[in-house]
Amino acid sequence: MSEAVSSSTGYWKKNQQRLAPWLFLAPGMAMFVIYVLFPIIESIWISFHDWDGLGDKVWIGLGNYVELMGDDSFYTSLKNNVLWLVLYLLSIPAGLAVALFLNQTVTGIRLYKSLFFFPFVISQVVVGLIFTWFYAPDFGLFSKLIENLTGQQIAILADERFVTYGIIVAGLWPQTAYCMILYLTGLNNINPEQVEAARMDGAKGIKLLWYVVLPQLAPATFIAMVVTVIGSLRCFDLVSIMTSGGPYGSSQVLSYFMYEQALSEYGFRMGYGAAIAVVLFLIMMIFITLFIVRMLMQERNS
Amino acid sequence: MFPTPIQKASPFAQTAYKVVLPLALVLWLLPLIGVAITSVRPASDLAAGNYFGIPSGFGGIENYTAVFRDSPIGLYILNSFKVTIPTVIGAVALSCLTGFALAVYKFRANLLLFFMFVAGNFIPFQILMVPVRDMTLKAGLYDTTLGLVLFHVAFQTGFCTLFMRNFIKGLPFALIESARVEGVSEWRIFRYIVLPLMRPAIAALSVLVFTFVWNDYFWATVLVQGQHAMPVTAGLYSLNGQWVAAWHLVSAGSIIAALPPVAMFFLMQKHFIAGLTLGATKG
Numbered sequence: 001m002s003e004a005v006s007s008s009t010g011y012w013k014k015n016q017q018r019l020a021p022w023l024f025l026a027p028g029m030a031m032f033v034i035y036v037l038f039p040i041i042e043s044i045w046i047s048f049h050d051w052d053g054l055g056d057k058v059w060i061g062l063g064n065y066v067e068l069m070g071d072d073s074f075y076t077s078l079k080n081n082v083l084w085l086v087l088y089l090l091s092i093p094a095g096l097a098v099a100l101f102l103n104q105t106v107t108g109i110r111l112y113k114s115l116f117f118f119p120f121v122i123s124q125v126v127v128g129l130i131f132t133w134f135y136a137p138d139f140g141l142f143s144k145l146i147e148n149l150t151g152q153q154i155a156i157l158a159d160e161r162f163v164t165y166g167i168i169v170a171g172l173w174p175q176t177a178y179c180m181i182l183y184l185t186g187l188n189n190i191n192p193e194q195v196e197a198a199r200m201d202g203a204k205g206i207k208l209l210w211y212v213v214l215p216q217l218a219p220a221t222f223i224a225m226v227v228t229v230i231g232s233l234r235c236f237d238l239v240s241i242m243t244s245g246g247p248y249g250s251s252q253v254l255s256y257f258m259y260e261q262a263l264s265e266y267g268f269r270m271g272y273g274a275a276i277a278v279v280l281f282l283i284m285m286i287f288i289t290l291f292i293v294r295m296l297m298q299e300r301n302s
Numbered sequence: 303m304f305p306t307p308i309q310k311a312s313p314f315a316q317t318a319y320k321v322v323l324p325l326a327l328v329l330w331l332l333p334l335i336g337v338a339i340t341s342v343r344p345a346s347d348l349a350a351g352n353y354f355g356i357p358s359g360f361g362g363i364e365n366y367t368a369v370f371r372d373s374p375i376g377l378y379i380l381n382s383f384k385v386t387i388p389t390v391i392g393a394v395a396l397s398c399l400t401g402f403a404l405a406v407y408k409f410r411a412n413l414l415l416f417f418m419f420v421a422g423n424f425i426p427f428q429i430l431m432v433p434v435r436d437m438t439l440k441a442g443l444y445d446t447t448l449g450l451v452l453f454h455v456a457f458q459t460g461f462c463t464l465f466m467r468n469f470i471k472g473l474p475f476a477l478i479e480s481a482r483v484e485g486v487s488e489w490r491i492f493r494y495i496v497l498p499l500m501r502p503a504i505a506a507l508s509v510l511v512f513t514f515v516w517n518d519y520f521w522a523t524v525l526v527q528g529q530h531a532m533p534v535t536a537g538l539y540s541l542n543g544q545w546v547a548a549w550h551l552v553s554a555g556s557i558i559a560a561l562p563p564v565a566m567f568f569l570m571q572k573h574f575i576a577g578l579t580l581g582a583t584k585g
Contacts, residue, residue, distance in 0.1 A: 017407070020488035024403035025415070028396040028459050035456030036422045039433035046432055053436065104308045106320065114571060115327055118334065121567045122560040123517035125535045129542060129556055130333045133549055139353045141336065173333070178578075185579035187304065195304050204306075213304045223579075230424050237519045241539060258428040263435075263524065270432045277428035288424045292417050299413065 040281070047274035052267065064275035074276070077252040080164050081233060081283075084253060087168045088175060088232035092224045095179025096217075100209075102180070103187045113184060120177040128241030131170035132157065157243055160250040167238050167251055175231060179224045186220030187213075222294070229287050233280065254280040341365055341553035348550060365554045373544075374529050375555055378537030382562070384447040385454065385533055386515045390508050392455035393462050397507070398500060400459065401466025402492050406478060416467060423460035427520050430457075438525055449525050450533070454515050462507050465580055469503040470496060506577030509570040513563045534559045 012019070047064055049057040068074050102113050119127065134142045137155040147153050156166040190213060198212040214221070236255040239245060245252040245260060252260075254276060262273025308319050328335065336354065342362030343352075352358065370376055404416050434453055435444070443449030473496065481491050522536035529537070538559050545551045567574050 016488055017482075018409070021403040021407035021409055021412075024399045024492070028400035028463065029415070031396065031452075031456035032419065032422060032459055034437075035434060035453055036425070036430065036460065037418075039430040039437075040425070042433040043429050043431075053432075100305055101326070103303075103305065104319070106308065106323070112323060112327060114568070116330055117567075117575075118331060118564070121513060121563050122334075123519065123535050123563070125517075125519050125538055126337075126556045126560050127333075129538070129552060130337050133552070134333060134336070139351065141332075141354050181575060182579055185575065190304065192303055208304065220579075226424075234426055236427070240519070240523075255426060255428050259431070259520075259524075262432055273428075274432050277426065277431065280426045281429040284424065284426055288421050291424070292421060295420065296413070296417065 043274045043277055043281075046271055047278045049271045051269075051271045053262075053270045054268075057271070060271070064272050067272065068275055068279070073249050073252055073257055076249060077254045077257040077276075080251065080253050083164055084168055084171075084232040084235055085229065087165075088171065088228050088235075089225075091172050091175035091179050091228055092221065094172070094176040095181075095224065096183050098176065098180040099183035099187060103184060113181075117177050117181050119174040120181070122174075124171075124174070124237035125241055127170055127174060128238045131166070131173075131238075132242050135166055158247055160247055163243055163247065163251040167235075167242050170242065171232075171235060171238050175228060178227060182220045182224050182227075183217060186217045190216040226291050230284070233284050233287075254283075337553045337556055340550055341557050343550050343553075345548075345550055348547075353549070361550065362554075365550050366558075369551055369554045369558065373541050373551075373555070375534065375537060375541065375558060377529065378532055378534040379558065379562075381447055381531055381537075382516055382533040382535075385450045386512055388451045389454040389458060389515045390511045392451065393458035393511050394504055394507050396455065396459045397462030397466045398497065398504070399492075400463045401470055402496060404463065404467040405470035406475075406496075416463070419460045419463040422457075423464065431524055435524055444525060445527050445531050447531050450521060450531075453521060453525065454518070458511050458514065462511065465507055465577065466500070466503055468580065469500065473499055502573065502576070505570060506573040509566050509574045510577045512566055513574075516563050 046057065048059060048061055050060050050063065051057040098116060102109065102116060131142075134140050135156045137143050137153060137158070143153065143156065146156070154162060156162045194216070195208070195212055198208055203212060234255060235253055236259065239251055239253055239256045240259070243251045245256050258273045258276040258280065261269045261276060308316055311319075339357060340353075342360055342365065343357040344359050344361030344364070347353075347355075347358050347361075350358075400419070404412055404419075438444045438449040438453070441449070443452065477495055478491055481495055486495075516533075517535060518533070519535040519539070522533045526532050526536065532540075538555050541555055542552055545555075
């Protein structure tokens with residue numbers, strides 16, 4: 001008995017360093033596998049079925065994908081996703097501009113920086129409600145502003161031509177704040193000697209920014225790119241809050257389209273929803289792979 | 303320093319900067335200021351068409367009382383806390399362990415696992431939606447705060463692991479090595495040497511996860527249906543449907559819903575920003 005105990009502790013002693021990481025990883029990995037890894041595979045599986053979420057799944061092969069290719073809503077969503085992606089990237093230069101504006105040492109600047117960051121801290125639900133109200137025809141502040149500028153009244157969120165732009169503007173507000181804070185931290189850590197040396201050589205303004213400062217801000221720009229691209233493809237809250245994809249589905253994006261198909265009052269089309277999710281997942285995997293490859297290269301270099 | 307410190311600029315530019323700064327802030331926060339003012343606007347103002355003008359009086363007490371009295375927002379807030387606090391504890395605890403494992407040990411699958419956590423953090427929620435909802439239903443956890451907590455813990459562990467692992471990598475490794483030479487067990491190294499040094503990372507992650515989970519709306523609509531478990535984000539949206547055009551109530555509700563993460567941010571600002579800007583400076 002005592003021999004068995006001592007031999008098992010002996011085994012533990014010898015192999016502790018090899019076994020320990022797996023014991024430390026076990027609880028976190030179990031949760032991650034159950035709730036993230038496995039559901040991804042299951043979603044792909046479900047996307048080949050016709051399923052209402054309750055009854056039996058019926059295998060229909062690529063049926064959902066074929067239907068998707070002929071679905072106008074799918075192309076509207078895809079087009080809007082591209083629009084989101086491209087316009088959302090504006091938050092990066094905008095965030096840089098705000099950061100440059102605030103990167104001074106005057107009294108109270110710390111408070112200013114925190115207050116400029118505010119929009120990112122509050123929920124997108126609140127942001128969506130605020131902007132819906134500002135866009136309200138007749139009395140909304142932005143509607144009034146647009147009326148004064150263009151001379152005509154436009155109900156932005158009810159107009160198929162402008163609705164997606166209106167929602168993206170609401171999204172740019174918190175996202176710009178996020179990019180700003182990334183750049184403020186980056187600016188705090190740039191090498192002052194290089195900047196001074198460049199100044200001695202007569203560089204200033206835009207040239208100094210472009211050739212000396214921006215290269216040093218590359219890590220901040222990379223993170224800003226990652227969070228902005230991912231954020232733009234993930235956009236769900238604002239679309240759901242501000243328009244529910246309307247009017248007539250014109251502000252749909254893939255994430256909302258999927259939700260609507262799988263869980264709407266029109267019936268639960270889990271298989272079709274899963275197929276849309278798989279398409280979105282594949283699109284995002286392109287970007288995720290790019291990001292991971294870059295991070296991997298950094299990891300190898302360090 | 304870039305741009306050139308304003309102190310080196312002309313007196314005119316310095317004054318201009320000091321004038322423009324508060325103006326820019328007001329413009330930037332205009333939507334929020336509008337909501338804050340509307341939340342204390344008497345209902346009669348809205349009826350009279352005074353939406354953005356100066357309020358005719360102070361109706362704040364009335365509006366906020368009405369929100370708490372006539373809507374279940376108190377319950378929604380409570381639910382949000384019931385979801386958020388256990389999630390913060392769970393995700394931070396799990397990621398202390400996983401982060402330690404990935405930072406300290408060299409084994410073949412290390413980088414693969416690390417990037418699996420990183421990638422998991424970036425995937426669209428929709429790819430998880432159908433199976434996670436189905437699983438939660440089958441486990442009898444649909445429409446409960448526990449169902450939300452379990453999912454959030456699992457998902458946030460991805461981000462937290464990335465953070466913790468990079469933080470521990472920055473600690474002096476010699477500390478661990480010398481403890482090993484002394485024959486200290488791996489668990490005690492973690493518990494008594496590394497964990498005490500992780501306090502700043504734990505603080506940063508706690509505020510971040512708190513904000514992320516508090517502000518979650520998607521999962522609150524997917525995994526919860528009834529009032530009794532609904533967090534404040536989903537609750538606020540459903541109230542918005544009931545309070546048609548009652549913008550003073552919607553505004554008061556929005557302020558209430560936004561307050562906890564805003565308070566968290568102000569109290570723990572340094573940690574919050576340190577967490578959010580991880581990786582923005584080096585690498």
